[in-house]
Amino acid sequence: MAKLIVKDLWASAQGVMILKGVNLEINEGDVLALMGPNGSGKSTLAYVIMGHPSYTVEKGTIKFDGEDITNLSTDRRARLGLFLAMQSPYEINGVTNRDFIKQALDKKDSNQNKLISYYKFSLKLDKAIADLKMDKDLADRYVNESFSGGEKKKNEILQMKMLEPRISILDEIDSGLDVDAIKIVSENINNLKSSNNMGLIVISHYHRLYEYIKPSKVVVLIDGTIVKQGDSTLLDYIDENGFDEIKKEAGIKEEVTLLETCAFKGDK
Amino acid sequence: MLPLLETNIIGKENKEYYKLVVDENNYSFSIFKNTDTKILILSEIKKDATITIDILENSKVELIFISYGSSNYDLNINVSRDSSLKLYTSDYYESDATINKTINLKGTNAYLYSYEYLPVLNNNITGKFSLNHLDKNTTSEAYLYYLSRGNGTIDRDAISTIEKDMTNSSSKEVIKGMLLSRCSKIFAKPVLIIKCDDVHAEHGCAIGTIDTNEIYYLMSRGLSYEDALKIISKSLINPIYKEIDNEEFLSTVKAMLDKTIG
Numbered sequence: 001m002a003k004l005i006v007k008d009l010w011a012s013a014q015g016v017m018i019l020k021g022v023n024l025e026i027n028e029g030d031v032l033a034l035m036g037p038n039g040s041g042k043s044t045l046a047y048v049i050m051g052h053p054s055y056t057v058e059k060g061t062i063k064f065d066g067e068d069i070t071n072l073s074t075d076r077r078a079r080l081g082l083f084l085a086m087q088s089p090y091e092i093n094g095v096t097n098r099d100f101i102k103q104a105l106d107k108k109d110s111n112q113n114k115l116i117s118y119y120k121f122s123l124k125l126d127k128a129i130a131d132l133k134m135d136k137d138l139a140d141r142y143v144n145e146s147f148s149g150g151e152k153k154k155n156e157i158l159q160m161k162m163l164e165p166r167i168s169i170l171d172e173i174d175s176g177l178d179v180d181a182i183k184i185v186s187e188n189i190n191n192l193k194s195s196n197n198m199g200l201i202v203i204s205h206y207h208r209l210y211e212y213i214k215p216s217k218v219v220v221l222i223d224g225t226i227v228k229q230g231d232s233t234l235l236d237y238i239d240e241n242g243f244d245e246i247k248k249e250a251g252i253k254e255e256v257t258l259l260e261t262c263a264f265k266g267d268k
Numbered sequence: 269m270l271p272l273l274e275t276n277i278i279g280k281e282n283k284e285y286y287k288l289v290v291d292e293n294n295y296s297f298s299i300f301k302n303t304d305t306k307i308l309i310l311s312e313i314k315k316d317a318t319i320t321i322d323i324l325e326n327s328k329v330e331l332i333f334i335s336y337g338s339s340n341y342d343l344n345i346n347v348s349r350d351s352s353l354k355l356y357t358s359d360y361y362e363s364d365a366t367i368n369k370t371i372n373l374k375g376t377n378a379y380l381y382s383y384e385y386l387p388v389l390n391n392n393i394t395g396k397f398s399l400n401h402l403d404k405n406t407t408s409e410a411y412l413y414y415l416s417r418g419n420g421t422i423d424r425d426a427i428s429t430i431e432k433d434m435t436n437s438s439s440k441e442v443i444k445g446m447l448l449s450r451c452s453k454i455f456a457k458p459v460l461i462i463k464c465d466d467v468h469a470e471h472g473c474a475i476g477t478i479d480t481n482e483i484y485y486l487m488s489r490g491l492s493y494e495d496a497l498k499i500i501s502k503s504l505i506n507p508i509y510k511e512i513d514n515e516e517f518l519s520t521v522k523a524m525l526d527k528t529i530g
Contacts, residue, residue, distance in 0.1 A: 075492050092485065094500075094503025
């Protein structure tokens with residue numbers, strides 16, 4: 001069983017430390033809800049796990065399936081079975097979705113020596129598009145170019161369905177989706193989870209998504225550190241109290257208070 | 269019937285393509301008036317040459333002109349009144365060369381849409397892309413995409429001239445340059461020379477490296493850095509590929525691109 005283990009992870013961007021000793025563990029089949037206020041480091045953690053070159057790992061390790069992947073290139077992490085559905089997917093002008101996904105699939109499968117024929121690939125792609133209730137022509141449009149916010153998010157899940165990763169990180173996959181689309185996307189994610197025993201790290205600000213994708217574990221990240229963990233009842237607690245109570249428990253002061261204090265001292 | 273390229277022709281009618289082996293200094297041919305056609309030309313430039321194409325009145329022409337070789341050439345195209353030209357060009361050279369392309373909109377209501385894709389690898393390509401509005405109510409749109417890899421250099425300006433009294437004319441030129449290595453260079457200027465009032469003209473130029481976020485996105489799906497670089501570099505030729513409806517011609521162009529981009 002594949003396991004992702006993040007141990008004492010410290011990471012920075014442009015000299016600013018964002019992650020400050022994150023510890024996390026997720027097995028295939030698990031659903032982990034990653035919560036936290038804006039700017040707490042959730043997306044950074046997702047990017048660092050996926051090897052974004054803008055972030056520097058200062059300390060700690062990321063292990064996947066027993067292998068230390070802390071310094072592995074992004075593509076090799078992906079081929080091992082990690083997937084990141086991005087909050088703001090990039091547009092690739094001139095490259096069609098179909099060609100892109102086929103190439104990605106060929107790369108993944110060449111690792112396992114079982115290349116898929118173009119015919120079988122097309123059937124699989126058509127089915128995945130139908131499952132997600134996407135327009136058929138999206139397959140032959142350029143990757144994310146002129147896609148609506150909702151289409152971009154569905155396109156991330158389309159890629160996930162085609163690549164069948166072992167552990168996926170969904171970074172605010174529900175933003176930009178209407179109520180019906182959230183349901184469709186969630187169904188597709190749950191189906192893939194059931195059939196492939198995929199593990200999930202789900203980042204979202206909204207309780208609604210977790211009604212469809214039930215987390216087995218909830219962790220709260222504040223100021224680059226995991227300050228609280230629990231089962232799904234923690235979601236209700238956050239819904240009722242926000243993050244303020246958790247910040248108080250963890251002894252985290254509001255940044256705005258510090259700024260006001262500085263301004264006050266300056267005035268004097 | 270296609271009234272051109274009497275020598276070195278491969279294929280017949282519209283469904284095939286023409287192979288032009290340039291081993292003399294001058295080539296010229298015409299497309300008759302009232303013609304509606306699509307022409308694919310694969311041109312091997314063996315000797316410094318000037319190739320002239322006249323599109324006569326009231327014709328609608330789509331021309332895909334791909335060149336390769338080792339010598340310099342000038343491509344001059346004259347578009348007559350009430351005629352339109354959709355021009356797709358791409359050049360594959362392993363050595364240094366000067367390539368000039370000039371399109372003269374010679375009659376009223378002449379129209380041009382042009383798409384050029386020029387990749388280099390360790391060689392230098394210089395020259396000019398010129399658009400001359402020589403009559404009233406003429407329209408041109410030119411998109412020039414340059415890719416430089418290794419120690420390659422591209423030094424090409426796009427110059428659009430709207431001559432005196434050629435009112436109601438419109439010109440647009442866009443240059444995009446992509447640097448694929450630290451030592452690669454691209455020099456390009458979009459130039460507008462306007463000699464009368466009551467015209468519309470716009471230009472733009474952007475030269476830079478490939479967006480690292482785009483590379484990251486592709487890599488996050490399992491493509492290697494090299495593959496990601498290639499897929500983005502090659503994406504710019506897709507508009508030309510889409511227009512090529514001859515398998516043999518298409519596979520030849522793809523092979524030439526593979527040799528340049530890798």
